[in-house]
Amino acid sequence: xxxxxxxxxxxxxxxxxxxxxxxxxxxxxxxxxxxxxxxxxxxxxxxxxxxxxxxxxxxxxxxxxxxxxxxxxxxxxxxxxxxxxxxxxxxxxxxxxxxxxxxxxxxxxxxxxxxxxxxxxxxxxxxxxxxxxxxxxxxxxxxxxxxxxxxxxxxxxxxxxxxxxxxxxxxxxxxxxxxxxxxxxxxxxxxxxxxxxxxxxxxxxxxxxxxxxxxxxxxxxxxxxxxxxxxxxxxxxxxxxxxxxxxxxxxxxxxxxxxxxxxxxxxxxxxxxxxxxxxxxxxxxxxxxxxxxxxxxxxxxxxxxxxxxxxxxxxxxxxxxxxxxxxxxx
Ligand code: 8YV
Numbered sequence: 001x002x003x004x005x006x007x008x009x010x011x012x013x014x015x016x017x018x019x020x021x022x023x024x025x026x027x028x029x030x031x032x033x034x035x036x037x038x039x040x041x042x043x044x045x046x047x048x049x050x051x052x053x054x055x056x057x058x059x060x061x062x063x064x065x066x067x068x069x070x071x072x073x074x075x076x077x078x079x080x081x082x083x084x085x086x087x088x089x090x091x092x093x094x095x096x097x098x099x100x101x102x103x104x105x106x107x108x109x110x111x112x113x114x115x116x117x118x119x120x121x122x123x124x125x126x127x128x129x130x131x132x133x134x135x136x137x138x139x140x141x142x143x144x145x146x147x148x149x150x151x152x153x154x155x156x157x158x159x160x161x162x163x164x165x166x167x168x169x170x171x172x173x174x175x176x177x178x179x180x181x182x183x184x185x186x187x188x189x190x191x192x193x194x195x196x197x198x199x200x201x202x203x204x205x206x207x208x209x210x211x212x213x214x215x216x217x218x219x220x221x222x223x224x225x226x227x228x229x230x231x232x233x234x235x236x237x238x239x240x241x242x243x244x245x246x247x248x249x250x251x252x253x254x255x256x257x258x259x260x261x262x263x264x265x266x267x268x269x270x271x272x273x274x275x276x277x278x279x280x281x282x283x284x285x286x287x288x289x290x291x292x293x294x295x296x297x298x299x300x301x302x303x304x305x306x307x308x309x310x311x312x313x314x315x316x317x318x319x320x321x322x323x324x325x326x327x328x329x330x
Pocket of ligand 1: 054055056057078079080081082104242292293294
């Protein structure tokens, strides 16, 4: 039998409107109960697929790609980060990889700003006091946090999300510092009144709050290593809405416990969904379950991106959000 429509394998439950449209356009294999696939179940699910739509909860390695077989020509990731995909294996097999940038930028920046406010102002600590009936009443010297206005914010990774965070932080009267592989355009620096630090080490040593916005790649694994974390001042806060692997989480936890830094706001973790139990015991951290892009608007936008990327490839065009093959030079 000749297959009319491409077989698209989707590994997790997506918003209804996206799944409905996918069913109109493609031959779709959905994950109806939304349980993350085990490695074996994933290999079974992808067999014979033309297109795979994974999420951050899937490990797309060479074995999975081999199990998919020769037909697989596109991995249309549902998400911006592609660190769960073995890009080298995909490149070797000539597979195109796309992602979903832009549509989640503002929401992730909002969540980052929420953590930048929540940690120094002890938001969740205060909330816990109320819920647990432990509020002794107002006092001039109780539950004091730190002001964010006038403080130095160090942004590690000045891409779309880093810049969106900088814009928000400016309006909270913070001064913007950043480290990036490349200096951003002068006009952007001027708009954000941002100071570029070629040396990450030097930037870390001077910041009041550090927030991470680079992708997780082999080059950024433990970029904030134990050695670099030691450069932070004792009053500094660390925020991470990017990927847990960028920070040495064990070293960060030790420093938080010993009060060598003031606090942390973490939306991502090294071994998600497992959380280091020592982190759970600390009151100077705000912990969120990877919620940066969790708005209905972002999740539908991400689905739209996937649809457009798949359609583009199926129609023989370059997809708008191509990660692989890298820039083809036109
Ligand atoms: C997504 C994210 O929800 O887009 C990303 O890289 O980290 C999240 O906001 C997740 O990746 C979906 O696969």
